[in-house]
Amino acid sequence: MKNLRKEFPVLSQYTYLNTASSGLLYDSLLDKRQEHDLDFLIGGSIFRNSQQEFLNGVRTTIANFFDASANNTILTPNFSLAFNTLLNGLEKDKKVLLLDQDYPSINFSVQSKGFEVCFAKVDASLEQNIEKAIQKNKPDIFAFSLVQYINGIAIDLEFVTALKTKYPDILFVADATQFCGTKNFNFKDSQIDILGCSGYKWLLGGYGNGFMLFKDSVLDHLTPVSYKKTALEVDYDPSYTNLQARFECGHLDTYNFGSLKNSLDFLSKVGIKTIEHTIQELTSFAKEEFTKLNLLEHSVLQRQKHSSIFNLNTNEKVFNHLNERNIVTSLRGTGVRISLHFYNTIEDLEVLLKNL
CATH class of the missing domain: 3.90.1150.10 (Aspartate Aminotransferase, domain 1)
Incomplete structure (x- = not known):
């Protein structure tokens, strides 16, 4: 080391x-970033022609690193943007369980959108507090950070697995920005429905990149009826309702996502x-x-x-x-x-x- x-x-x-x-x-990431911009400098739009293939490679790298599905992996400039997109797709009659000291990008985003919220206290008895809050409040969604950004308290992943097994109808949404890159993690084996992460911290990817991983069929719970209805009535291509269309609006920056891919390769070598x-x-x-x-x-x-x-x-x-x-x-x-x-x-x- x-x-x-x-x-x-x-x-x-x-x-x-x-x-x-x-x-x-x-250093080696800086070399890759300079190489990227040199290719753009001398290629212009020709450089952009391979963008989709390149971004598919980024999704595959992320999926392989966390043992997830590339088809259910979306790219986002940061966790907060994707999380807010997710919340915008949920009916506002849902009740959301939050942790009382959690990152404002989670708690403020949920509270400001009008969801009914309840809280579990972050202390030495975190896991017991969560289960008691679920029993008492019967939430539809549990949104939480795997690691608390202020004091570093980390939720027990075995507890999360047992909890989801016990309450399978609750949608588990995890922010892993302070977690991914610190431990070996298998998304398929976890009981988390949606896991998001910004890449600029432990993954060493620099700014402007992140991702979200989804379990199969979760998209059905996140797409408003009006969205599906419009797609059918106006006869849009079915791709307009898939994960990428819902969360990857507009162009994606190959410079930033290339940095994330290079860093995941770097961490894999280590x-x-x-x-x-x-x-x-x-x-x-x-x-x-x-x-x-x-x-x-x-x-x-x-x-x-x-x-x-x-x-x-x-x-x-x-x-x-x-x-x-x-x-x-x-x-x-x-x-x-x-x-x-x-x-x-x-x-x-x-x-x-x-x-x-």
């Missing part, structure tokens, strides 16, 4: 502990299981050391498993102190958030601990 650090110029200048805010650009193991080692060390310094909230301390995101119980003064010493973190919630990826090392954490 230390040799791979040479791919990331930022790491020679900073102790970078901020992937939850933005993943890093790396090995997602190797990445997962490295992150687990860093996370275990970090949690142990942060616990000694009394820097973690009670909810995190009480949970056996945790993501690689931590919110440290400190303040803006400490954040500025770290920043002055080229230690890159984020202010989130009531503390300083740090996040660890495979290009981080124990030495990075030791630099942080020394300054804390």
Whole structure:
């Protein structure tokens, strides 16, 4: 892993502990991006002639990486855009279960569109809170992040599987932006109906790309009756009601989606299981050391498993102190958030601990 650090110029200048805010650009990806624009420069519209074939290759790469169906994979500039498109296709009489501290791109989007909402509390008993909320409120949809962006609490995927088996009629929609790229994940075997992700964080894809994965037949639940009726009455081609037509309106940027494809290939070469193991080692060390310094909230301390995101119980003064010493973190919630990826090392954490 230390040799791979040479791919990331930022790491020679900073102790970078901020992937939850933005993943890093790396040398070989920069080469590919420059090659893309050179092809466009000298080809013009000829370059665009192969766009559809190229984008199909991007979908296939995403599907293979997460063991999903390429036909049920859609490309989107970011999770938020696709999620709002999804919500626009749902009848507003649906009741949606949310997590009370979840990312505003989920919670605000749902609440602002007039859905009836209910909440489960994010704490040490997250899974039990979710099931109690389902029993009490009987929601039609459960929309949630797999990893909480503020404190890094991660929902138990085995619990999600058991919950969906118990409540098969609830539509499970997951934001995996703070998850994908940190663990080996099989979408087909999961009980999640729809999984979305922006590619600029743990997948290292840069900005302007993301995807959504759908289980078979889910589209039928997302397309309004009026949409289907119009397509039939005006005699539009059936493709106007498929996943791509519903979610991929207009042209797609081969530069950005090419970056995502290249990064998935890059992560595959490193090995997602190797990445997962490295992150687990860093996370275990970090949690142990942060616990000694009394820097973690009670909810995190009480949970056996945790993501690689931590919110440290400190303040803006400490954040500025770290920043002055080229230690890159984020202010989130009531503390300083740090996040660890495979290009981080124990030495990075030791630099942080020394300054804390």
